Each structure stands twice: as structure tokens, then as C-alpha cells.
Amino acid sequence: MGLKECLQKRNFGETSEPKDSKVLSYQDQLRFVVQEHHASHLHYDFRLELYGVLKSWAIPKGPSMNPSEKRLAVQVEDHPFEYRTFEGTIPQGQYGAGQVYIWDQGTYFIEETLNKKENESLIEKGLENGHFNFILKGQKLKGFFSLIQLKDHSKQWLLIKKKDEFAIKTSSIEPK
Numbered sequence: 001m002g003l004k005e006c007l008q009k010r011n012f013g014e015t016s017e018p019k020d021s022k023v024l025s026y027q028d029q030l031r032f033v034v035q036e037h038h039a040s041h042l043h044y045d046f047r048l049e050l051y052g053v054l055k056s057w058a059i060p061k062g063p064s065m066n067p068s069e070k071r072l073a074v075q076v077e078d079h080p081f082e083y084r085t086f087e088g089t090i091p092q093g094q095y096g097a098g099q100v101y102i103w104d105q106g107t108y109f110i111e112e113t114l115n116k117k118e119n120e121s122l123i124e125k126g127l128e129n130g131h132f133n134f135i136l137k138g139q140k141l142k143g144f145f146s147l148i149q150l151k152d153h154s155k156q157w158l159l160i161k162k163k164d165e166f167a168i169k170t171s172s173i174e175p176k
């Protein structure tokens with residue numbers, strides 16, 4: 001789902017959300033962000049940088065560090081790369097009206113020993129195949145995760161924490 005659809009849904013005269021990708025990306029590391037979004041239904045927007053945009057999923061219950069808590073993640077349109085720093089209030093009457101906070105952010109990769117381009121190529125394949133494993137290096141989200149598409153061409157994926165030294169057995173996250 002393209003960036004165009006994301007931009008078309010918004011009136012940039014009314015909302016302070018970032019508009020386009022003047023900044024394509026930084027350095028040699030891929031970025032991720034999770035934004036806590038108090039829209040009509042609270043959800044967490046999970047975004048992975050890929051080729052200068054943010055591949056995006058809305059996670060109603062938010063990510064979990066507990067491998068037994070599989071989280072539904074509904075893929076939504078790509079967002080501009082600058083969106084990863086957005087916090088603020090989307091005005092009433094605008095698409096996704098409500099407050100947005102950065103819940104977590106950091107870097108991610110599939111293979112630490114590969115460079116950014118090589119990782120992007122693996123992630124692209126993973127998105128096509130509907131299944132990929134990756135490592136997050138955030139403040140809250142750390143270690144191995146999987147994204148698994150429920151059916152071919154479905155927007156519905158599961159975000160699952162894999163068992164590793166960062167995994168926890170207790171439940172979940174609390175909204176602000």
C-alpha cells in the first residue's frame with residue numbers, strides 16, 4: 001500500500017503531520033518506531049523503514065515482549081520517513097484525529113553482519129513471502145520478532161516475540 005494513499009487521506013493545511021520524504025534515510029542503519037495513537041480506538045502504529053518509507057501496521061493491543069502473546073497487526077499504507085519523529089495532536093475532523101506519542105524507537109535488521117541495502121532486500125522478500133524474522137534494538141522492544149501474514153494478500157499479520165534473553169513471561173504493555 002503506497003505512500004500516495006497515506007498523503008491523500010490528510011489535509012496538510014489542518015494537520016501538523018509530516019508530509020513527504022525530503023529526508024530519505026540516515027546512515028547505515030534501518031529505523032523503526034512505534035507510535036501510540038489515541039484515535040477513535042487506541043492502537044499502536046508499528047513502522048519499519050524500508051527504501052525511504054515506513055512500512056506500517058496498526059496493532060490494536062500493542063506489541064508484546066511475551067512470546068505467548070501474538071499480536072494482530074493490520075498493514076496500513078506506507079508513511080513518509082519523517083513520520084517516525086511525529087508526536088502531537090491530529091486535529092478533530094482529520095484522518096486519525098487524536099494524540100500521537102512515540103512509544104518506542106530504535107534500529108532494526110534481519111542480519112546484523114549485512115549492510116543496510118542487503119537487509120532491505122531481505123525485508124522486501126520477507127514482505128512478499130508473508131513471513132520474516134528480524135531483530136529490534138529499541139528501548140522497550142528488544143531482540144527477535146516475527147511478522148507473519150495470516151493469508152496471501154491479507155492485510156492481517158501477527159507480530160510475535162521470539163524466545164530469547166529479552167523475552168518476558170508477564171503480560172503486555174500499559175497505555176499512557
Ligand code: MN
Nearest residue numbers: 037045058096
Ligand atoms: Mn494510527
